[in-house]
Amino acid sequence: MQIFASADIGQRDEQQDAYATSEQTIVVADGMGGHAGGAEASQAAVRAYLEELAPLVTRDAILDAIRWACQEVAAASVGGTTLVTASLVAEPRGWRALVAWVGDSRAYLVRDGEAELLTDDHAAPDGGLYRWLPDEATPDILELELVEGDLLVLCTDGVSNALDAVELAQCCDADRDPAEWIVEQALDAGASDNCTAVVCVL
Incomplete structure (x- = not known):
């Protein structure tokens, strides 16, 4: 398993995206909408999530880590943030992945040259979020089986909008x-927002 990550400020004045990785988990956050404190919120979220996540990753462990991240975001910032994360557990015939998200940062599975969106944006038709950290932070969680050659891509909406x-x-x-190339192509396509991608290659 290899992990690649890339981030660019884009045309914004401040980098409000954040990401972090460990041996089995990747996490991406996007400080909300250019609001004051967005950078602090996203940084606090990814840091706290990885610090709290138990070594044995389960749905309950994810919920506990997100609750802790909410507390840390509330303490560190007046801003809000999205969060998307994936944890992988090795199994005899491949990997089991747990993907969780709050907001509109996305996860994709790339298999055999095709990308499948795994997440549903927690966003209204006008683009406003109805779930975010720390206020409305109930995550959706899905579990899937992965095989060698699969890629998991986590990205902020700067990438997915482009x-x-x-x-x-x-x-x-x-x-x-792949992460560097995704961000470069998003910028070339006219992305105006911060752009972040983290890719796990199996």
Whole structure:
């Protein structure tokens, strides 16, 4: 398993995205909407989530870690943030992944050259979020089986607003760092927001 990560400030004045990785977990957060404290909120969220997440990753462990992240975000910032995370557990025939999210940062599975969106944006038709940290932080959680050759992509909306699933899959098929290439292509496509991608390659 290899993990790649890339982030760019884009056309914003401040980098309000944050990400963190461990041996089995990747997590991405996006400080909300350019609001004051967005950078502090996203940084606190990813740091606290990884600190609290139990070594044996279960649904309950994820819920506990997100609750702790909410407390830390509330203590550190007046801002809010999204959060998307994936934890992988090795199994005899591959990996089991637990994916959780709050907000509109996304997770994709790239398999055999095609990208499948795993998450549903917690956003109203006008784009406003109805779930976020620390206030409305009930996550959705899904579990899936992965095999060698699969890629898990976590990204902020700066990426997903600029690239569709086909374009994202093409970035993962290139002979180079997939996270770096995703961010570069999003910027080339006109992304104005911060752009962050973390890719786990199995």
